[in-house]
Amino acid sequence: MTSKNSLPILLSLCAIGSVAMMVLSRPADSVTSLESTAPQAVTASSPAPTSSLRNLADDYALLAFEELYQLPAGPRGLEFTLKTQSLKGRKVRMGGFMVRHFHEDAGVFLFTGVPAAHNQAEYILADSLPTSLVHVMLPQIPGRAPSWRPQRITVFGTLELGSHQELDGRLSHVRLIAEHVADSQTLERTEVRRPLALQRDRMASGVRTLFRSSQGDNPPTNNLTNTAPSSLR
């Protein structure tokens, strides 16, 4: 996207994207009709009449990141707490931060109890992320990935436990099938998606991903070199 020829295309993509954003800037739970390709992604519950999620809080058990696993860890693996196990498959809400990170799956973001960054292009899967890492699964919308935001957010959804290999190779052990995402302070709904072409603030694999592709890796399906998704045209 850096060559001179592509600049007008990029600008027009941005323009189209801006229009699309106006159309698509709806509560996350109203975009259920769009195709979902991730097996973990479930369609959202019925839309709430108000944008604030305060009145829904009682329906979702509060689960803190530090309550996920027994602390400290033993000599081998990590073990869920009784509370986590009891909430398996149930509706929970968790407050935390999106990891500043480029994820190759547009329907996923990494979620932690403290602010964290991971440069996957540099370190691949050798990371310093908190052990209580949660994969938030959103209804997948082609060409649109969750945009990183520094503010604390609360995710409302269904808790899923057990190891599962994600598209980027990382194993997830805790997944939150998101139904609502809200700003933690106001509990107002937050739009966590934007067209990829507009995601200036997400940490991209960029050149390194292209380089790795030339070495025989599968090119990621959702990097910045992709053309605009058809839904935006």
Added chain:
Amino acid sequence: MKPSLLLAISLAAASVAGSAFSAPTVTRLNPPSALFTSADPSPPYISRFLPDQRFDLQATIQADAGQAITGAVFKVNNVVVPGTVTVSSIGGDKYSVALRAYSTPSTGVKTLTVEATQAGGTLATAQGNFEIVSLTRTRLSGVRKAKNIIYLIGDGMGIAHRTAARIVSKGVSQGKAIEPLAMDRMPYTALLMTSSLNSIVTDSAPGAACYSTGNKSNNNQEGVFPDDTTATLSDNKWDNPRVEHMGTYLARKQGKALGIVTTADVEDATPASFGVHAQDRGAGTGICDMFLDEAAVKSNLRVLMGGGRKWFLPSTTGGSGRVNSTTAAGADYVLPADIATGWGVAAGTVDPNRDLIADFQTAGFTYTPDATSLGAIPANTTKLLGLYNTGNMDVAMDKIAERRGGASVGTVATFPDQPMLDEMTDKALQVLNKNAKGFVLMIEGSSIDKQAHNMDTERWILEAIEFDRAIAKCLAFAQANPDTLVIVTADHECAGINIIGSSLVTNAELITRSTANGNDATAGVINGATGVSTDGQTKLRTGVVGTYDAASFPQYQIQADGYPLSMDVNYKMLIGYAGSGDRYEDWLTNAQPNVSGAARDVAGDFFIPGQATGAGASTAVHTASDIPLSAAGRGASLFHGVMENTDVFFHVMQAVLVGAQ
């Protein structure tokens, strides 16, 4: 560029352009050489090896459309190399031909020719070269061989990282260092050029593998040369031409043991670069399997310590990261049959539910999950596995804070009893010294780099101090065991770091300035329209950054544990970044590690735009500047001047195989 070289390149281009219509073409010849790529037969020779050091011969042939390559021979100095040449179709009428684990005892520059036959008899041929380095005695007498080799690699550690660690931990007064660092006491110094095979700026994989193989490789690759296999082959990450590691060579020739100690995930680039062969530095499942399947068998690996426990747990266990694939990030390994046969190693299998800790224990390793168990290993321990975190180990600052009873940040609450690098070093030396034939030990201070990437000044300075304390342990060992060579260096510089001066204000004043928003009373707003990049500049740049005389001599108070009481002293040392990403800066210690520079410290409103490219780039990058090397012990006098990073390997081997003062 030399005129003859230009001519050669244009000739080569012409021949490639013409070949599409007429004949099969050799598009790659390994080992890499200037003779093949630019018809330049003169030094420097790109690929160099020791007598009897093993490496693969490989070529990629572009066949005519619809035609097949049916066979190939390799010739060294026009003599056909005996052995099996495997021909593999790699798609697009391309073929890879390889002869595995070649070696020769005879020294000198050799021409390498490949002759590939296309169905119908048309030949594709090309020539390259490589050098088998002659190690000769520099003196007739007074020479002894080095028995033990210790590489200490401060990942990303340039000159300024060292200086900053000295200023903080030892102090400067009236123009002189009050005390030198341990690494300052080492008598010999050199500068290393760090470029990789495909870039002036290396990453940690070729930046470290060069010390173990003597050769350059592409970024992301460790212990191999680049090839052309594609993702259509399930073994594409694992079929690259290999170069024998120092540890393997010395285990085979002399029965030496190998130790790998890091504060990173043990699959990370630097540790893996001493024990495995992988095109993809991120293939953690396969890399950790290879530590046991190959390195423990072929390199006599006896010590492996660091983070990365996730690769050792069955995938159904909480915290596991083992991947059920040979192609995804974090991949497991399966070798092509010719590599397994040629190198005499296990072929590997995709086994996400492997209990690798149990397998290490079965192979005789004592497993230690924390500092307490590490400290309690029996004196007769001969094999040691230590996995102290699921990912990278926590950094020195956060481990020390926990030991002092402070807040648990990072993953310290999950892993509260992680050892310091000097404690790991102590035990590694104890275990390896049990091998009467000596050892090769690599010790990495890995988060000097990781925290420099993150522009987290205080954390990388404490990492460098922790690293220096490990160096002190090794120098003491070398003093007690005089046939030990100690090399302290890096793999590359990270973040373009330098010391720009000191704060003009007290810590209390810095806190005040860092928590009051700028003139517009709004945190994190950049007033670009006014031509001023941020309204925090006056408060936190002009009013704080003292240069030249105003910098004076910042003073830190060092505790009995060897680390500063606080990094937030009055008039503290200030660091600048030239390989920077976007960041807000308030000069104060960050409460949390690994927070994006674009997301922390916003209240001070002092935004510094970075030079690193990429959408949302908020991490600093490696730079191409030369890095310092310090040497002590047997053979240290071989290290001086400005050298290629690959030269280090040959000087070390000179000390081991021939001897030095």
